[in-house]
Amino acid sequence: MTSTTPLLEVSRISRIIDGKTILDDVSLSLNKGDLKVVIGPSGGGKSTLLQCINFLQVPNSGDVFLAGQSARAMGRRNICGFRQKIGMIFQDFNLFDHLNALDNVAVALRKVKGEKKVQARKRAMSELERVGLADKFHLYPSQLSGGQKQRVSLARALAMDPMVMLLDEPTSALDPELIGEVLNVIAQLSLSGMTMLMVTHQIGFARHLTTEIIFMEEGRVVETGPPELLEAGPGGGRAADFCAKLAEVTGR
Amino acid sequence: MTPPAASLLSPETLASLSEFLQSALFVAQGCGYTVALILLAMSIGLAVGLPLSAFQVYGPKWTRRLAGLYIWFFRGIPILVLMFMIYFGFFNIIESVCLKWSGKPLTLSPFLASVLALGLASGAYQSQIFKGAILSLPSGQFRAALAMGFSRTSAIVSIVLPQAMRISIPAWSNEYSILLKDSAVAYVLGTMEIMARTRFMTSLTFTHTPYYLLAGLLYYLLTWLGVKMLNRLDKMTRIPGLGHDLKAEDHLQAD
Numbered sequence: 011m012t013s014t015t016p017l018l019e020v021s022r023i024s025r026i027i028d029g030k031t032i033l034d035d036v037s038l039s040l041n042k043g044d045l046k047v048v049i050g051p052s053g054g055g056k057s058t059l060l061q062c063i064n065f066l067q068v069p070n071s072g073d074v075f076l077a078g079q080s081a082r083a084m085g086r087r088n089i090c091g092f093r094q095k096i097g098m099i100f101q102d103f104n105l106f107d108h109l110n111a112l113d114n115v116a117v118a119l120r121k122v123k124g125e126k127k128v129q130a131r132k133r134a135m136s137e138l139e140r141v142g143l144a145d146k147f148h149l150y151p152s153q154l155s156g157g158q159k160q161r162v163s164l165a166r167a168l169a170m171d172p173m174v175m176l177l178d179e180p181t182s183a184l185d186p187e188l189i190g191e192v193l194n195v196i197a198q199l200s201l202s203g204m205t206m207l208m209v210t211h212q213i214g215f216a217r218h219l220t221t222e223i224i225f226m227e228e229g230r231v232v233e234t235g236p237p238e239l240l241e242a243g244p245g246g247g248r249a250a251d252f253c254a255k256l257a258e259v260t261g262r
Numbered sequence: 263m264t265p266p267a268a269s270l271l272s273p274e275t276l277a278s279l280s281e282f283l284q285s286a287l288f289v290a291q292g293c294g295y296t297v298a299l300i301l302l303a304m305s306i307g308l309a310v311g312l313p314l315s316a317f318q319v320y321g322p323k324w325t326r327r328l329a330g331l332y333i334w335f336f337r338g339i340p341i342l343v344l345m346f347m348i349y350f351g352f353f354n355i356i357e358s359v360c361l362k363w364s365g366k367p368l369t370l371s372p373f374l375a376s377v378l379a380l381g382l383a384s385g386a387y388q389s390q391i392f393k394g395a396i397l398s399l400p401s402g403q404f405r406a407a408l409a410m411g412f413s414r415t416s417a418i419v420s421i422v423l424p425q426a427m428r429i430s431i432p433a434w435s436n437e438y439s440i441l442l443k444d445s446a447v448a449y450v451l452g453t454m455e456i457m458a459r460t461r462f463m464t465s466l467t468f469t470h471t472p473y474y475l476l477a478g479l480l481y482y483l484l485t486w487l488g489v490k491m492l493n494r495l496d497k498m499t500r501i502p503g504l505g506h507d508l509k510a511e512d513h514l515q516a517d
């Protein structure tokens with residue numbers, strides 16, 4: 011444990027929709043360079059948690075601090091600047107369908123950061139290179155494979171120079187043979203020091219790279235601990251049970 | 263008895279033929295007014311319809327209400343009533359207020375009243391076209407834009423509306439052909455478009471059929487031309503994977 015303030019601190023957030031408690035008093039924190047993995051059964055509130063962290067959904071109580079700055083203290087205007095520093099990756103990519111790969115990456119540089127077209131495209135190109143898609147820059151989302159789409163969306167997030175990345179099941183919509191290329195990019199990012207919070211069911215990946223596993227169920231953090239948490243055996247908790255079930259289904 | 267060929271070329275028939283051609287030219291010159299009317303009305307409709315559609319989908323509750331009220335009003339009133347309302351009601355008020363304040367008389371033209379009536383009404387219809395298009399887009403893109411730091415407004419302007427407009431071109435072409443034919447109503451205010459000129463010639467010459475046939479032909483040609491051009495725009499701006507690609511269905515087995 012370091013004594014410095016964490017880069018991202020989620021402090022006791024709750025989210026209630028239509029009287030139903032979706033998130034119940036969730037806290038967690040990430041230090042610089044951490045990769046933490048959130049796992050848990052479907053409907054447990056993982057996606058809601060990520061969307062509350064960048065205030066796409068405003069939590070009913072609690073707060074989020076990025077480098078010590080409170081999200082709640084920001085007005086409606088400044089929250090855009092807050093979100094800009096948090097990259098987000100979605101299960102279904104959400105690329106902009108009317109723009110080719112290059113402009114998908116460049117558009118926010120121009121419209122959010124106000125960069126010139128040439129400069130934005132130059133940066134976009136170098137981000138596409140980083141994810142190995144420089145030769146696909148002119149293709150539209152519908153012309154890319156799932157794995158390529160997700161890599162474009164990674165490039166798009168990275169171009170904004172985020173301090174933290176939130177990844178919501180980035181490989182769940184992919185054909186099995188395409189999962190590797192996306193996980194590779196994420197692993198490299200992590201090794202290069204990017205701070206990340208990732209929802210995933212890729213247990214193998216989680217085991218190797220993550221600093222901490224966070225197990226969520228019914229809107230609550232039920233268990234947290236090192237990757238060994240996932241190992242079954244005597245004394246294995248809920249997370250281990252869940253992983254054993256996952257392994258049964260996927261045969262791994 | 264004179265042979266038929268001779269009567270066809272008799273000085274009287276030649277004179278009346280050239281007279282008809284002259285008046286036909288006079289009627290055809292109304293195309294300029296009609297086209298100007300339509301282009302301006304479509305533009306007003308676009309300028310009104312786009313923000314209306316955005317407010318209807320993304321706006322706070324009160325803007326949605328206001329947009330709904332606008333659409334309800336302009337869809338519920340015949341275009342003719344609207345023209346009279348604007349020209350004899352609204353314009354009169356402006357003119358008399360102007361006279362009172364500046365002392366100078368101000369006359370607002372029937373053409374302007376027609377443009378406003380057609381444009382404001384078209385705005386209501388166009389907003390429904392764009393709203394349908396916006397709702398057909400996957401909602402995740404808007405969320406992704408917000409997550410990257412776009413404000414709601416700039417996400418709508420840079421991400422949502424370009425796609426919605428792109429998808430709307432076929433429906434927009436339909437709106438064009440309806441508006442074109444609605445524009446004939448403008449003759450009642452005395453805008454010198456195709457229909458007004460046709461009416462003028464029929465009352466002058468007491469012949470009807472050739473002039474109405476001519477007017478019908480002119481409207482037909484303008485419809486054809488406009489739809490053709492919008493089809494071309496549709497082809498030119500096609501983006502792979504956006505909107506409906508008829509070609510993709512060509513590979514399916516026929517019945």
Ligand SMILES: Nc1ncnc2c1ncn2[C@@H]1O[C@H](COP(=O)(O)OP(=O)(O)O)[C@@H](O)[C@H]1O
Nearest residue numbers: 027028032050051052053054055056057058059
């Ligand atoms: N907009 C919403 N309105 C009502 N309920 C919602 C909404 N979004 C999510 N939920 C509910 O919140 C719970 C958690 O959803 P989610 O965060 O997507 O879980 P997970 O990502 O872990 O599968 C689910 O029970 C879901 O039905």
Ligand SMILES: [Mg+2]
Nearest residue numbers: 056057058178
């Ligand atoms: Mg989810």
